[in-house]
Amino acid sequence: MLVEMFAHRSFHAQVKEKGEHIPLANLKLLKADPAAVQAQSEEIKARYARIFGV
Known part of the structure; x- marks a missing residue:
């Protein structure tokens, strides 16, 4: 159903x-x-804060 209705992938x-x-x-x-x-x-945290202003 997930593949057919919602285009999810299946393995x-x-x-x-x-x-x-x-x-x-x-x-x-x-x-x-x-x-x-x-x-x-x-x-990484500093860059994230700079980009998103948090």
């Missing part, structure tokens, strides 16, 4: 995707290093 092999979705194998993924993110957390 179940027997569920057929709708035609307008890009195949998962063709999507580029972002990779994040948790240690690097942790090390930059204060800089």
Whole structure:
């Protein structure tokens, strides 16, 4: 139902995707290093605050 009505993706092999979705194998993924993110957390928070004014 979620695939048919709301165009959600399913990872179940027997569920057929709708035609307008890009195949998962063709999507580029972002990779994040948790240690690097942790090390930059204060800089990230400051940038977020600057951008969104919070």
